[in-house]
Amino acid sequence: MLSKKTQYGLKALGYLAAKYGEGPVLISEIARKKKIPIKFLESILLQLKNKGVLDSKKGKGGGYFLANAPKKTTLASAIRIVDGPIAMIPCVSLNFYQKCKDCNEATCGLNKAMAFTRDATLKILEKKTLYDLIDAE
Amino acid sequence: MLSKKTQYGLKALGYLAAKYGEGPVLISEIARKKKIPIKFLESILLQLKNKGVLDSKKGKGGGYFLANAPKKTTLASAIRIVDGPIAMIPCVSLNFYQKCKDCNEATCGLNKAMAFTRDATLKILEKKTLYDLIDAE
């Protein structure tokens, strides 16, 4: 399961995706509309900004907004920023790989099965973008 | 990511799958071969037994063994027992469903995207079984 933090992050990104092109959106507005604790949301948005997904403007008329068009950011990359690895075990992670201490990856059955699963999952998450998070009417 | 506990559990199940039909296997043997803290492994195996995946025999010549042929138990069911939900968010979980407080599932973009992802993941995990965890030679 994704952490609550990541779920909040994705909700917020969906909200910002829907408002793309309309200028900065207040953190407080996102928090209110998406029912996210505001201080918690602050740190999530900042993290997404530091990774280039979001941009912000300070002062009056300020707020957060997508750094790029909604279709430019995949769900896979957004999830990796907030949640970390997408793979189910470290030895099949593409972006957060860690070698298994005791198993030979060439022969490990678990490794193979999890690599398969990762591929299936990524096939979706690399294709879906923030655009897909926009709520239907 | 799966919890360490679940990773240990799957490793142990792979080991028992390889020995299916050869009678009970000592916890201590599994722990040694798979480098799993033995007391931690105890609780994992017990949990799997209580859910019907494993069976055990006490006393001399005792140990744990698969309750059914390796191909009878899917990875999805094994993971659900030890780790819980496979879905990335509660509102698309089939076995651990929880309603979203604030979003309408019919229109929620995140819900749709995560349901897709869940389907792709489950398509693999429901097909793969403990048999697939057996290490190659």
Added chain:
DNA sequence: AAATACTCTACTGATTAAATAGACTAATAT
């Protein structure tokens, strides 16, 4: 200069993960 709004650091409490200890119970062999 005042108001607005994001930024950053630090902290707290709750939960879960991971592991350990030890007493108990069941089965087997002698």
Added chain:
DNA sequence: ATATTAGTCTATTTAATCAGTAGAGTATTT
């Protein structure tokens, strides 16, 4: 019977992460 083996169960501990809070600081606009 009884000693030994090996799983069962309860409780505890330690560490890490999650989730959320507080407040001072900085940049921007009017």
